[in-house]
Amino acid sequence: MGRTTGRGASSSSISSLILILASIAHAFYIPGYSIKSYKDDENIPLLVNKLFSDNSELQYAYYDLPFVCPPSGHTHNGSKYASGHSVALNLGEVLRGDRIKNSDIEVNMLQDVECQYLCDRVVDRWQIRWARDLIDDGYVAEWILDNLPGATSFVTVDRSKKYYSAGFKLGYKDFDPATGQPQYFMNNHYTIVVRWRKAPGKAGDRGGKVVVAFEVYPKSLNAGQRNETGCPLDVEADHKPMQLYIPPVATPDLRKQYPDSSYIPASGIDMNDGATMSIPYTYSVYFRESEDIEWDHRWDLYFSDQAETTFTHWLAIVNSIIISGILGTVCIVIWGRTMQGDVKGRGDGVLEEARLKAKKRPEKRKSSGLLEKLGETTAEDELSEDEVMEDLTGWKLLHADVFRAPRYGGLLAPLAGSGIQIVFVVAGLLLLSTFGVLNPSWRGGFVSVGVFLYVAAGLGSGYLSARVYKTFGGQSPQKNTVMTALLFPGLSFAFIFVLNMFTWAQASSTALPFSTLLGLVCLWLLIQVPLVHIGANYGYHRSPVWEHPTRTSSIPRQVPPQQWYTRNPFTLPLLAGLVPFAVLFIELLFVFKSLYLDKSSYYYVFGFLSIISGLLAITVAETVLISTYILLSSENHHWWWQSFLVGGASGWWIFVYSSWYYMTKLHIEGFVSSLLFFSYSALACTVYTLATGSIGFLTAYAFVRRIYGGVKVD
Incomplete structure (x- = not known):
C-alpha cells in the first residue's frame, strides 16, 4: 500500500512538472513553432492596446480616451470574452505601459465587411482639445490581431519593397488655405486588411488558415449622409473629413472684432459652455490571400526598413x-x-635584496681589482648601483601597499556585487535574444525575463560582494549583505516610484499600477534579498579569503607628486572612458x-x-x-x-x-x-x-x- 502511494506521489510530481514545463513552453513564442490556425468564419479577436508617440514619453490606454468608442460589453460570435475585458498581461507588458482589452470590432476568417457601424461618440470642447494635443504630438494607436500589431504600410521610393510601421495615426493636422489657421481631423473609419495563407502541415489539410499580416488604413469621414445602419452611403467615395471643431459661441465684442472670419481665439471661448459634437465611428474588414509571406517570417516586414x-x-x-x-x-x-x-624585482624582500647587493658590490670590486687591471670585468660588475635601483622604481616599490584595503571599501564591495548581477542579466538577455527566444512576438518578454534574471542573479551578487568585503578585512558581513541587497535596488525603486507619481498625475498608462509596484517589492524583498543573503553567507563564511602574494605594511607609503591626469581621481577615468x-x-x-x-x-x-x-x-x-x-x-x-x-x-x-x-x-x-x-x-x-x-x-x-x-x- 505504501509503495502504491509512493508511486502515485511520484507520478503526480512528474505530471505537475510536465504541466509546468508545458505552461512555460506556451508562455512565449518561438518563430516557426507556435502557430495558431483558424477555420472559415472563426472569430479572430481584435484587441486594442494603447497610444504612443515618438515625441512624448507618455502613453495612454486606448479605452481611457474620451473621444473613441467605449466598449459595449457585448460578446462576439465564438469569442470567450466580452468587449472591454482586460487581457492578462505579463510583468514586462505592464512595465512597458501595455493595457490590452477586447474590442467591439468583429473579425471572422474570410468574412469581408464593407462597412460596420461602431458608435457615435459625443465630445465636448475639453475632449476635443485633448484630441488635438495628441494629434499635434503625433500619437498613433496600437491594435493587435493574432499577436500582430496593426500596421501602417509603406513602400520604398523606388516601390521595390514594402515595409510596416506598427500603429496607425489617430488623426492629422492641416491648415486652412484661406485663414492659415490649423485644422485638426479625426480618423474615424478604419479599413482593416487581414492577409492570410494556408496553414502549414496537417492543420492546412483540414482547412486551417493563418494570419500573415494585419494592416489598418485609417480615414477621416464627415458625418454627412449615412444609411440606417450608421455607415456612409459610399465608403469609397470622396468625403469631407471629420474636423474636430465646435463653432464658438462668441461675445458681441469678438463678433465685431472678427466680422468676416470664423476663427475666434481660444481665449474668447467658454470651454464649459456645454457645446458638443458627435463623431461617428465605422470600420471595414477585407481578407486577402498572400502566398508570398511565410508565417514564420511575418515579422520581417516590420524590420525591412532596417x-x-x-x-x-x-x-x-x-x-x-x-x-x-x-x-x-x-x-x-x-x-x-x-x-x-x-x-x-618583485617580492616582499626586494628592497632588502637591493641594499645587500649595494653593500656587497664594493667588496666584489676590490677583489676583482687585479682583473680590472688586466682589463677584465665580471657580469655583476657590469651592473652599476644606479641600474640596480632603477629596477626598484615604479610599481615595484608598492609591493607593501598595493593590496592595502581602500577607503570606503564597504561601499565598493556592494557596488561590485551589484555590477556582476547586472552583467549576468545582460549576458542572459543577449544570448536569449540572439537565438530568437526573446523577440517582438513575445510582447513584454524581454523585460519579464530581465526581471527574473536579475532576481535570480542575487545569489552571485551576494557571493562576490561578500568575498570582496572579506578580502578588504571587513568585520561586519551582515552590514555588507544588507547594503548589497538594498542599496542599488532600493534607490532604483524609490527613483521609479517618484517618477511614477508624475505619470499618475498625467493619467498615463506609463504609470505602474499599485499592484505591480507591490509585486515588484515582493520580488525584491521576498526572493532577491534571501538569495543575496544565501550567496553572501557562502562567500564570507564558507569560502576562503583571497590571499595576496605580498604582505601589507602597517604604515602606508606616501604617494609622491602625481601627473595632472592622475592627480585628480576623476580625470583619468573620464579620459579613459572615451575609449x-x-x-x-x-x-x-x-x-x-x-x-x-x-x-x-x-x-x-x-x-x-x-x-x-x-x-x-x-x-x-x-x-x-x-x-x-x-x-x-x-x-x-x-x-x-x-x-x-x-x-x-x-x-x-x-x-x-x-x-x-x-x-x-x-x-x-x-x-x-x-x-x-x-x-x-x-x-x-x-x-x-x-x-x-x-x-x-x-x-x-x-x-x-x-x-x-x-x-x-x-
Missing part, C-alpha cells in the same frame, strides 16, 4: 575590433615588460533610434549587439589594465576605486550623448516627458556603469595579483 543598415552594423564591429586590437597590442607590450623585465564609448557609439545610433525616434519599429539585430557587447567588455578590460599600470608606475597605490571608475566612466559619456541626442534629434515636449527621458537615461547609464565598473574592477584585481605574485584569482 535591412539597409547591415553595412553600418558591420562598420561598427570593424571599428570595435580595431580599437580593441590596438589596446590589446599595448596590453601585450605591458604584460611582456612586467613579466620578463620588471618582474625579476569604450568609441566602441559603442555607432551601435548606440540604432538603439536610440529604436527607443526614441521610431518607437513603432523594433530593434532586432541582437546578433550584432552581442558581438559589440563582447568587444566592449574586452575593451573595458584592456583600458582598465593600461590605466592601472599607468597609476602603479606613478607610484600611486590607490587603484581599487580607480579601476572601478575607469571601467564605468563610459557611462557618463553615454549620458552626455543621450543629452545631445535629445537636443538635436528628438522633438520631445512637456516637462513630464523631458523628466522621464533624462531620468530613465540616467538610470540606464547607472546600470551600465555598475556593470562595466565591475568588469574593470575584477580585471585590475587579477592583473595586480598576477604581476605581484603570479597567483591566479580564485
Whole structure:
C-alpha cells in the first residue's frame, strides 16, 4: 500500500512538472513553432492596446480616451470574452505601459465587411482639445490581431519593397488655405486588411488558415449622409473629413472684432459652455490571400526598413575590433615588460635584496681589482648601483601597499556585487535574444525575463560582494549583505516610484499600477534579498579569503607628486572612458533610434549587439589594465576605486550623448516627458556603469595579483 502511494506521489510530481514545463513552453513564442490556425468564419479577436508617440514619453490606454468608442460589453460570435475585458498581461507588458482589452470590432476568417457601424461618440470642447494635443504630438494607436500589431504600410521610393510601421495615426493636422489657421481631423473609419495563407502541415489539410499580416488604413469621414445602419452611403467615395471643431459661441465684442472670419481665439471661448459634437465611428474588414509571406517570417516586414543598415552594423564591429586590437597590442607590450623585465624585482624582500647587493658590490670590486687591471670585468660588475635601483622604481616599490584595503571599501564591495548581477542579466538577455527566444512576438518578454534574471542573479551578487568585503578585512558581513541587497535596488525603486507619481498625475498608462509596484517589492524583498543573503553567507563564511602574494605594511607609503591626469581621481577615468564609448557609439545610433525616434519599429539585430557587447567588455578590460599600470608606475597605490571608475566612466559619456541626442534629434515636449527621458537615461547609464565598473574592477584585481605574485584569482 505504501509503495502504491509512493508511486502515485511520484507520478503526480512528474505530471505537475510536465504541466509546468508545458505552461512555460506556451508562455512565449518561438518563430516557426507556435502557430495558431483558424477555420472559415472563426472569430479572430481584435484587441486594442494603447497610444504612443515618438515625441512624448507618455502613453495612454486606448479605452481611457474620451473621444473613441467605449466598449459595449457585448460578446462576439465564438469569442470567450466580452468587449472591454482586460487581457492578462505579463510583468514586462505592464512595465512597458501595455493595457490590452477586447474590442467591439468583429473579425471572422474570410468574412469581408464593407462597412460596420461602431458608435457615435459625443465630445465636448475639453475632449476635443485633448484630441488635438495628441494629434499635434503625433500619437498613433496600437491594435493587435493574432499577436500582430496593426500596421501602417509603406513602400520604398523606388516601390521595390514594402515595409510596416506598427500603429496607425489617430488623426492629422492641416491648415486652412484661406485663414492659415490649423485644422485638426479625426480618423474615424478604419479599413482593416487581414492577409492570410494556408496553414502549414496537417492543420492546412483540414482547412486551417493563418494570419500573415494585419494592416489598418485609417480615414477621416464627415458625418454627412449615412444609411440606417450608421455607415456612409459610399465608403469609397470622396468625403469631407471629420474636423474636430465646435463653432464658438462668441461675445458681441469678438463678433465685431472678427466680422468676416470664423476663427475666434481660444481665449474668447467658454470651454464649459456645454457645446458638443458627435463623431461617428465605422470600420471595414477585407481578407486577402498572400502566398508570398511565410508565417514564420511575418515579422520581417516590420524590420525591412532596417535591412539597409547591415553595412553600418558591420562598420561598427570593424571599428570595435580595431580599437580593441590596438589596446590589446599595448596590453601585450605591458604584460611582456612586467613579466620578463620588471618582474625579476618583485617580492616582499626586494628592497632588502637591493641594499645587500649595494653593500656587497664594493667588496666584489676590490677583489676583482687585479682583473680590472688586466682589463677584465665580471657580469655583476657590469651592473652599476644606479641600474640596480632603477629596477626598484615604479610599481615595484608598492609591493607593501598595493593590496592595502581602500577607503570606503564597504561601499565598493556592494557596488561590485551589484555590477556582476547586472552583467549576468545582460549576458542572459543577449544570448536569449540572439537565438530568437526573446523577440517582438513575445510582447513584454524581454523585460519579464530581465526581471527574473536579475532576481535570480542575487545569489552571485551576494557571493562576490561578500568575498570582496572579506578580502578588504571587513568585520561586519551582515552590514555588507544588507547594503548589497538594498542599496542599488532600493534607490532604483524609490527613483521609479517618484517618477511614477508624475505619470499618475498625467493619467498615463506609463504609470505602474499599485499592484505591480507591490509585486515588484515582493520580488525584491521576498526572493532577491534571501538569495543575496544565501550567496553572501557562502562567500564570507564558507569560502576562503583571497590571499595576496605580498604582505601589507602597517604604515602606508606616501604617494609622491602625481601627473595632472592622475592627480585628480576623476580625470583619468573620464579620459579613459572615451575609449569604450568609441566602441559603442555607432551601435548606440540604432538603439536610440529604436527607443526614441521610431518607437513603432523594433530593434532586432541582437546578433550584432552581442558581438559589440563582447568587444566592449574586452575593451573595458584592456583600458582598465593600461590605466592601472599607468597609476602603479606613478607610484600611486590607490587603484581599487580607480579601476572601478575607469571601467564605468563610459557611462557618463553615454549620458552626455543621450543629452545631445535629445537636443538635436528628438522633438520631445512637456516637462513630464523631458523628466522621464533624462531620468530613465540616467538610470540606464547607472546600470551600465555598475556593470562595466565591475568588469574593470575584477580585471585590475587579477592583473595586480598576477604581476605581484603570479597567483591566479580564485
